[in-house]
Amino acid sequence: DGGITQSPKYLFRKEGQNVTLSCEQNLNHDAMYWYRQDPGQGLRLIYYSQIVNDFQKGDIAEGYSVSREKKESFPLTVTSAQKNPTAFYLCASSIPRLAGASTLLYNEQFFGPGTRLTVL
Amino acid sequence: GQQVMQIPQYQHVQEGEDFTTYCNSSTTLSNIQWYKQRPGGHPVFLIQLVKSGEVKKQKRLTFQFGEAKKNSSLHITATQTTDVGTYFCAGIAGKSTFGDGTTLTVKP
Numbered sequence: 001d002g003g004i005t006q007s008p009k010y011l012f013r014k015e016g017q018n019v020t021l022s023c024e025q026n027l028n029h030d031a032m033y034w035y036r037q038d039p040g041q042g043l044r045l046i047y048y049s050q051i052v053n054d055f056q057k058g059d060i061a062e063g064y065s066v067s068r069e070k071k072e073s074f075p076l077t078v079t080s081a082q083k084n085p086t087a088f089y090l091c092a093s094s095i096p097r098l099a100g101a102s103t104l105l106y107n108e109q110f111f112g113p114g115t116r117l118t119v120l
Numbered sequence: 121g122q123q124v125m126q127i128p129q130y131q132h133v134q135e136g137e138d139f140t141t142y143c144n145s146s147t148t149l150s151n152i153q154w155y156k157q158r159p160g161g162h163p164v165f166l167i168q169l170v171k172s173g174e175v176k177k178q179k180r181l182t183f184q185f186g187e188a189k190k191n192s193s194l195h196i197t198a199t200q201t202t203d204v205g206t207y208f209c210a211g212i213a214g215k216s217t218f219g220d221g222t223t224l225t226v227k228p
Contacts, residue, residue: 033216042126042208042220043163058215059121090162108153108165109216 003027004112006091011117013085020077021115023091031096032074033109036060037088049074050096078117085119122147124211126219134227139196141222143209152185152192153210157221163208166194201226 004025013019023032031050035043045058049068063082068074074093078085092109123146133139143152151170155163167176169185169192176183182195196203206221 035218040129040220040223043210043218045215045217048215056215059217092163108168109155109163109210110165111162114162 004091004093004110006089006112006115008115009113011115013117013119015119016080018077018079019085019117020075021089021091021117023074023076023112024072025074025091025093025110025112026072027093027110028071029093029095029110030071031094032068033092033094034058034064034066034074034076035090035092037090037114043090046076085117088114088116090114122211122213122215122217124209124217124219126209126222128222129220130223130225132225132227133199135201136198139199139203139224141194141207141209141224143192143194143211143219145190145211145213145217147190147211147213149189149211149213151212152189153212153216154183154192154194155208155210155218156205157208158205161205166207196224199224199226201228 007022033048034046037043044060046064047066049055052071055068065077091112094109095107125144153168154166157163167183173187174185180197184193204226206223208221209219210216
């Protein structure tokens with residue numbers, strides 16, 4: 001079965017601890033993304049990666065870090081510097097495609113089931 | 121930075137009524153995507169619009185992309201209880217920016 005997996009589904013941590021959320025995909029997608037969703041709000045982009053060993057900050061990268069050592073994996077670390085870490089975290093992947101010489105478009109994003117992180 | 125506004129935030133309809141959600145971007149978009157998220161679930165891709173003025177239909181759902189590629193709409197005809205959920209637009213301009221979504225509830 002192809003898809004994106006995130007584990008665990010629910011995660012509890014004490015304030016001040018770093019925590020790493022896993023995201024694995026076997027869709028052979030080059031691009032991967034991390035989003036944060038708070039109740040009643042949309043998805044805010046934390047980090048994204050278009051290719052292995054490369055990633056860019058999204059809109060709310062402060063207090064988070066990522067790595068992209070393998071195409072299949074894009075783990076997100078929520079550090080103690082993140083002031084309000086309790087949220088629903090969603091990982092996604094897609095196949096980026098070029099339209100013309102320099103315009104990068106994005107195909108549909110496939111989302112994992114998400115991890116609900118609660119910091120006590 | 122790029123902002124994507126979506127209205128309304130909530131919409132309650134009687135089953136059989138129509139529903140529309142609107143998406144407006146502060147910048148010109150390369151393309152726009154629409155997703156549906158069921159309660160407790162994750163977003164699922166519905167459609168992508170690329171061309172200026174594009175209109176696409178999926179059964180009872182009609183998607184439009186504005187001529188200036190800065191706004192879009194999703195219209196559902198004759199809503200059903202299976203349509204409940206939150207509908208998000210995602211504006212693509214170098215990176216994706218999601219709107220806050222419109223949550224649809226349908227009363228049987």
